[in-house]
Amino acid sequence: MNKDGILYVVGIGPGDICNMTEEARNALDDADIIIGYKTYISLIKDIVNEKKLIKSPMKGEVERCKKALELSGDGERVAIVSSGDAGVYGMAGIVYEIAQKYNINTEIKIIPGVTAASAAAAVLGAPLMHDFAVISLSDLLTDWELIKKRIELAAKGNLVICLYNPKSKKRVEHINIAREIVMKYRSDKTPVGIVRNAKRDDQQVFVTNLNEMLEYPIDMFTVVIIGNSNTKIIDNKIVTPRGYNL
């Protein structure tokens, strides 16, 4: 192992840089090379002026991680950035898998960030006060039958449900089917929160319910949070009671 090389896998949090932790910022400061999808690089560009920046196209995750590992294996100090938390559906896993596959020996450090579920919850109020499931509706890498099964089991268990990647241009029906599955177990008045571009300048927030949720804009930049059977709306905020006797 080259003693100086390091690969930081950094979750920069949702939205703009004020949602980044100090630890994440210190990792970016320490790195000489920063690699990421171009949108994320542009979010942090003001604080990484002196660095070598490598922008990578969408869907280039594997190549991006391999490049980052090779550079750090050669002794460079590298950071690879993700929005939200790199540890939740992020780059962290592929980094370890690629390091193993190509036998790249370098120090890897995962820096956690605020994940999209936490960001969406904060702008909606307090939907995640009780047990919850985080499920991605993307079937690019996961069998759709398994995704549907998970939604059904989470609905049956009365878990609050956070849906990541609820819809894309090519994948428009999955959110409708997810809603139908949950409707079998919960009232159509169950509160639903829809947050697009959480904590960014163009953030959109909608507080609605299972019955009406499809009337609102949902896309790949959106997180959808479906309440449990106790979740209520207080002053246009979504609140899942923890169960305190107030």
Added chain:
Amino acid sequence: MNKDGILYVVGIGPGDICNMTEEARNALDDADIIIGYKTYISLIKDIVNEKKLIKSPMKGEVERCKKALELSGDGERVAIVSSGDAGVYGMAGIVYEIAQKYNINTEIKIIPGVTAASAAAAVLGAPLMHDFAVISLSDLLTDWELIKKRIELAAKGNLVICLYNPKSKKRVEHINIAREIVMKYRSDKTPVGIVRNAKRDDQQVFVTNLNEMLEYPIDMFTVVIIGNSNTKIIDNKIVTPRGYNL
């Protein structure tokens, strides 16, 4: 509504203050009064020198939130702090519920933080690369039968499972039963990560499996993450594959 009063509900992240976001720090800077459980106040004491600090005992959550709301309703700028993310099993929900019950009219702003699941995942490697459930084993406010049902459904759905509050001095058997439930659906070699005091000076991290997990220290400061059927151990890190063809 008093125009100047505000109540920030701030997740300070796990561990020391470098895990706090800039937005959280700005909220603390803006507040004149900071309220929290004494351990959390001591974590941030170096950056809040000039403030009025109100330390509150454990289990004083409801009184703490009511006090914070009353002060902000009177026009004060107040922050109430939680470790991790105030939006995940935190103070955010009670604040809205108490504001409604006592008809306290003030601006409430939830500032998200890095939740314990993200922090534990980062030090373990990359266990949360796929769908997961977050379940608290505390039955103080939740029926134990419902908790068991949720564990069973999450296990059946092959979700990664994050257990919060896995054990306390009075509640020692729940983690054993949770493990037995998961064992019905997963191999006893399934990777399990145990993280105590994530991101603090006295952090302890154990990478083990379902079979051996009870041999490690587990208490109320611990998060336990149980992998799904694909989760593996790479170089003593826990990695759940996302499914990329590498």
